[in-house]
Amino acid sequence: IPLAGVIGNPISQSRSPVMHRHWLRRYDLRGDYVPLHVASQDLKDVVRTLPRMGFVGANVTIPHKTEVLKFVDHVSDRATLIGAANTLIFREDGKIHADNTDGYGFMANLRHGAPGWDPKDGPAVILGAGGAARAIIVALADAGVPQILLANRTRAKSEALKAEFGQRIVVVDWVQAGTVLGDAALLINTTSLGMTGQPELRVSLDHLRPSTIVTDIVYNPLQTDLLQRAADRGCETVDGLGMLLYQGVPGFERWFGRRPEVDEALRAAVL
Ligand code: ATR
Numbered sequence: 001i002p003l004a005g006v007i008g009n010p011i012s013q014s015r016s017p018v019m020h021r022h023w024l025r026r027y028d029l030r031g032d033y034v035p036l037h038v039a040s041q042d043l044k045d046v047v048r049t050l051p052r053m054g055f056v057g058a059n060v061t062i063p064h065k066t067e068v069l070k071f072v073d074h075v076s077d078r079a080t081l082i083g084a085a086n087t088l089i090f091r092e093d094g095k096i097h098a099d100n101t102d103g104y105g106f107m108a109n110l111r112h113g114a115p116g117w118d119p120k121d122g123p124a125v126i127l128g129a130g131g132a133a134r135a136i137i138v139a140l141a142d143a144g145v146p147q148i149l150l151a152n153r154t155r156a157k158s159e160a161l162k163a164e165f166g167q168r169i170v171v172v173d174w175v176q177a178g179t180v181l182g183d184a185a186l187l188i189n190t191t192s193l194g195m196t197g198q199p200e201l202r203v204s205l206d207h208l209r210p211s212t213i214v215t216d217i218v219y220n221p222l223q224t225d226l227l228q229r230a231a232d233r234g235c236e237t238v239d240g241l242g243m244l245l246y247q248g249v250p251g252f253e254r255w256f257g258r259r260p261e262v263d264e265a266l267r268a269a270v271l
Helices: 016-026 040-053 067-073 079-081 103-112 130-141 157-164 176-185 225-232 241-247 249-256 266-270
Strands: 003-008 030-038 055-060 085-092 094-101 124-129 147-151 171-173 187-191 211-217
Touching: 003 016, 003 040, 003 249, 016 030, 016 040, 016 067, 016 266, 040 055, 040 067, 040 085, 040 094, 067 094, 079 094, 079 103, 079 130, 094 157, 094 266, 103 130, 103 211, 103 241, 103 249, 124 130, 130 147, 130 157, 130 249, 147 157, 147 176, 147 241, 147 266, 171 176, 241 266
Parallel strands: 003 030, 003 055, 124 147, 124 187, 147 171, 187 211
Antiparallel strands: 055 085, 085 094
C-alpha cells in the first residue's frame, strides 16, 4: 500500500498524521501516513531509503526543512526561493522532488478565511522573520502585495530578508511595529509569541484600523490574544489552523491521487 509520513525531530507533536489519515479514511483510499522520528545525521539515509520501502512521499518539518534540499534530485523554484522544503515526492523513476507548500497553505487559508481581501488593498505588516515569514513573504510578493513592512525582534534578520527579497520590503524596528499598523491592509504574526507556553505578543493595536485583516500562524490556542484584541477592534480575523491544513493538500493529492477538502470535520479531527 502507498505510504507517506512526516520526518522531524521531535515528531510526536505533529498533527500531520491525524490529518492525512482522516483524508485517507474519508475518501476510502488505500494508504497510510506515519510519524518518522529522524535525527539530523540520519536524514540523508532515511530520505534516500524511504522510496525503496513503499513510500510515495513525505512531509518534512523542523529541523530538517533546509537540510533536506541537499539530499534530493530536484527542487521546485518555490522551495529554492524559500530555501526550505516541506513536501517530498518520490517519483516512479526513482527521483526525489522537493517542494514547499507553506506559502500555498498560508494563501489558501487567507483567501478562504477573508474572501474580501485583495493583495492590491495595501501593505502587509509581518511580525517575525524566521522560516515561516520567508514562505509568507514569497507568497505575498507572488500574489502582488505592493509593500511588506517587516518587524522582527532581531532586526538583522529583517535586513537579511530585505537584502534577499528586495525593495518591496521595508524594515521596521520591533518596538515600532505598533506605529505602522495604521498603514496595514493585512497584519500577520509569524512569530511563536501567543502560542500556549510562550509569552504573549505585546504589540499595541491602537493604530489598527477595523478594515485591516489580521491573521496568525499560531493555532494553539486557535483564538490567540492577538486575534482576540483585533476582533475587539472590529477587524476580520483568520486563525492559523487552516495554514497547516491547506499546506497538506498538494502533497496528499500527489501521493494518493485525490485532492482532499479542508472542512469543519477535518478541523475538529486535527484539533
Ligand atoms: P519559524 O520557522 O516558525 O518561523 P523560527 O525560524 O525559529 O521559527 O522563527 C521564530 C520567530 O519568532 C523569529 O522571528 C523570532 O524572532 P528572532 O528572530 O528575534 O529570534 C520570533 N520570536 C520567538 N520568540 C520571540 C520573543 N520572545 N520575542 C520576539 N520574537 C520572538
